[in-house]
Amino acid sequence: MGFLDIDNATKSYGSVEVLHKVDISVQEGEFLVLVGPSGCGKSTLLNMIAGLEDITSGEIRIKDAVMNGVHPSNRNIAMVFQSYALYPNMTVGQNITFGLEMHGVPKPERDKAMADVAKLLQIELLLERKPGQLSGGQRQRVAMGRALVRNPDVFLFDEPLSNLDAKLRVDMRTEIKKLHQNLGTTIVYVTHDQIEAMTLSTRIAVMNGGYVQQLGTPKEIYDTPANLFVATFMGSPSMNLIDANVRVDGNAVYADTHDDKGGEISLAFFEPSAGLKSYEGQAVTLGIRPESLTDVEGADQRSTHVEQVKNTVTVTEPAGSDTFVTTTIGGAECVGRMRADADVAAGRETTFAINMEKAVVFDPKTEARIL
Amino acid sequence: MAVSSTDTAIRTGRVTRTLIYLVLVLFALFYLLPLYVMMVNSLKPLPEITGGGMMSLPQIWTIEPWLKAWSTAQIGVEPTGLRPYFWNSISMVVPAVAISTILGALNGYVLTKWRFRFDTILFGLMLFACFIPFQIVLIPMAAVLGFLGLAGSTAGLVLVHVVYGLGFSTLYFRNYYAVFPTELVRAAQIDGASFFQIFWRILLPSSGPIAVVCVIWQFTNIWNDFLFGASFASGEGAPMTVALNNLVQSSTGVKEYNVHFAGAILAALPTLLVYIVAGRYFVRGLMAGSVKG
Numbered sequence: 001m002g003f004l005d006i007d008n009a010t011k012s013y014g015s016v017e018v019l020h021k022v023d024i025s026v027q028e029g030e031f032l033v034l035v036g037p038s039g040c041g042k043s044t045l046l047n048m049i050a051g052l053e054d055i056t057s058g059e060i061r062i063k064d065a066v067m068n069g070v071h072p073s074n075r076n077i078a079m080v081f082q083s084y085a086l087y088p089n090m091t092v093g094q095n096i097t098f099g100l101e102m103h104g105v106p107k108p109e110r111d112k113a114m115a116d117v118a119k120l121l122q123i124e125l126l127l128e129r130k131p132g133q134l135s136g137g138q139r140q141r142v143a144m145g146r147a148l149v150r151n152p153d154v155f156l157f158d159e160p161l162s163n164l165d166a167k168l169r170v171d172m173r174t175e176i177k178k179l180h181q182n183l184g185t186t187i188v189y190v191t192h193d194q195i196e197a198m199t200l201s202t203r204i205a206v207m208n209g210g211y212v213q214q215l216g217t218p219k220e221i222y223d224t225p226a227n228l229f230v231a232t233f234m235g236s237p238s239m240n241l242i243d244a245n246v247r248v249d250g251n252a253v254y255a256d257t258h259d260d261k262g263g264e265i266s267l268a269f270f271e272p273s274a275g276l277k278s279y280e281g282q283a284v285t286l287g288i289r290p291e292s293l294t295d296v297e298g299a300d301q302r303s304t305h306v307e308q309v310k311n312t313v314t315v316t317e318p319a320g321s322d323t324f325v326t327t328t329i330g331g332a333e334c335v336g337r338m339r340a341d342a343d344v345a346a347g348r349e350t351t352f353a354i355n356m357e358k359a360v361v362f363d364p365k366t367e368a369r370i371l
Numbered sequence: 372m373a374v375s376s377t378d379t380a381i382r383t384g385r386v387t388r389t390l391i392y393l394v395l396v397l398f399a400l401f402y403l404l405p406l407y408v409m410m411v412n413s414l415k416p417l418p419e420i421t422g423g424g425m426m427s428l429p430q431i432w433t434i435e436p437w438l439k440a441w442s443t444a445q446i447g448v449e450p451t452g453l454r455p456y457f458w459n460s461i462s463m464v465v466p467a468v469a470i471s472t473i474l475g476a477l478n479g480y481v482l483t484k485w486r487f488r489f490d491t492i493l494f495g496l497m498l499f500a501c502f503i504p505f506q507i508v509l510i511p512m513a514a515v516l517g518f519l520g521l522a523g524s525t526a527g528l529v530l531v532h533v534v535y536g537l538g539f540s541t542l543y544f545r546n547y548y549a550v551f552p553t554e555l556v557r558a559a560q561i562d563g564a565s566f567f568q569i570f571w572r573i574l575l576p577s578s579g580p581i582a583v584v585c586v587i588w589q590f591t592n593i594w595n596d597f598l599f600g601a602s603f604a605s606g607e608g609a610p611m612t613v614a615l616n617n618l619v620q621s622s623t624g625v626k627e628y629n630v631h632f633a634g635a636i637l638a639a640l641p642t643l644l645v646y647i648v649a650g651r652y653f654v655r656g657l658m659a660g661s662v663k664g
Contacts (some may be wrong), residue, residue, distance in 0.1 A: 050557075051561075052557050052560065072557075073562065073564075075562065076561075077561065079557075081554045082554070085554040087555070087572075088574055088575070088577055089576035098564070098572075099561070099562035099563060103563050104567065146558075146562075186604035
């Protein structure tokens with residue numbers, strides 16, 4: 001039993017099922033991020049938790065109390081909306097205390113709660129202003145203040161940072177994380193930005209097409225993606241997918257592919273599983289993260305399985321902290337992440353170091369991960 | 372760059388501009404001519420008008436026709452002037468405008484934020500009220516008023532105008548609220564506000580521009596209505612427009628044109644006032660409803 005239980009929840013509009021048996025149990029103090037592309041059902045799921053949309057079948061429970069059919073205001077939740085949804089006709093102070101007023105909290109208590117929250121979020125000087133007079137970051141704070149003041153069981157965030165400019169977004173991301181660490185609140189957070197998902201969450205649910213593709217810690221999602229969708233959706237630049245053939249030689253298992261001149265490349269797997277061996281002679285999809293395809297000096301020194309491949313660089317993209325290098329392996333365009341000072345230039349041949357400890361393998365038909 | 376380009380525009384356009392303004396002023400004067408005729412003739416004694424001096428300024432200035440039109444002119448059987456009828460109109464217009472505006476706002480709120488099956492069809496049907504000619508409903512309406520026991524009363528007229536005004540007020544508010552962010556309503560729901568609390572505390576305070584548009588529109592239409600007033604109110608209960616007609620059309624005695632002019636201006640004054648006070652919001656409100664969507 002978790003703090004917030006989503007138990008086989010489905011959502012249909014008429015005969016169209018848009019969410020299929022979602023099953024997630026959130027513990028108290030967890031920061032769960034629902035991430036996925038537009039139309040994957042993540043916002044619908046959040047609205048179902050909030051009570052803004054009905055649950056077609058299944059159950060949602062908060063603290064073991066069934067929430068199906070309970071009015072949003074009686075679920076002891078608070079929600080921060082993408083547009084902030086501040087009431088334009090009220091001052092910041094009135095915005096923050098409106099929920100308390102509606103719940104019949106007397107004025108002295110309301111004022112005290114407002115003062116506490118304003119202090120926490122450093123918006124004391126803004127309390128008399130109208131939302132129209134605030135900047136994007138300030139509105140964001142007020143929206144969070146409105147959620148915090150009610151001291152809810154569960155916080156729901158619906159893409160709260162997507163209306164901010166890039167720099168402010170990073171700042172607010174850190175603030176949300178700090179807030180979560182300091183207050184230990186339970187948060188369900190919807191975003192389509194995989195970096196937000198990775199940085200903020202204690203657990204991620206990657207969604208696509210109304211299904212939860214994978215539920216796990218950020219590290220699990222990143223290092224051992226359940227399928228090709230999760231592998232390519234999470235991570236930027238996204239994972240390199242290379243067509244390869246499995247070759248078994250005694251205890252060792254190799255992925256055979258070719259370089260850009262048609263020469264054979266044989267990459268030895270680290271700790272190959274029996275499952276992988278059964279794919280002997282078959283075509284698979286080899287997945288390599290950009291940071292595992294790097295220059296020799298930049299390769300992970302603690303990794304025991306680094307393979308070196310000579311290949312031609314097609315494009316270099318210096319990003320300041322790193323240099324992204326494009327090359328062609330096995331017919332697929334691959335992006336490698338090298339040190340900023342790596343000695344590479346477009347059109348020249350260089351030696352790539354592939355960290356096979358981090359390599360993953362997918363079945364091209366089922367798209368599920370084999371290794 | 373912007374500065375220099377306006378510079379050139381002014382220099383090259385000076386002659387054209389003068390011409391344009393000249394034409395505009397001429398048109399304005401032409402359109403103001405009826406008002407001029409009404410004003411000057413309402414301020415002169417009757418012999419000056421019957422003597423053929425319609426266009427000239429009064430030789431003797433007098434406000435006697437105004438006083439007479441307001442308080443002593445013969446309307447129907449009693450020499451009461453327009454005053455009681457003016458109050459009839461006020462006591463009909465104010466509740467009718469208020470009720471139709473509030474109900475229109477409520478309709479708009481429900482039709483956009485509490486969607487239900489067939490709501491667009493219902494809205495489409497409500498729009499018929501904007502297009503049905505008045506004459507068609509006279510007899511059924513008379514039957515309904517009789518059935519409700521409201522025939523010949525001001526309350527009956529208020530009902531008629533509310534029913535007729537609802538189409539337009541619903542149209543205005545529905546289109547305005549259609550672009551009003553639904554997230555605000557959802558936030559208020561989570562905050563625990565009820566259906567009416569959301570309406571009073573969140574939506575209505577943000578509806579200023581469209582409310583002004585609606586009030587001006589309804590006020591003008593209801594105040595100027597003659598057909599319903601003449602059909603459903605009789606004698607002492609008649610609104611201003613009907614009384615003015617009775618004043619002007621009276622077949623006995625001398626035609627007091629100066630009094631008629633004064634009465635006509637009196638009858639037009641309230642709508643004029645509403646336009647002057649709230650008119651600048653009118654265009655702004657219409658824009659807010661249409662352009663954003």
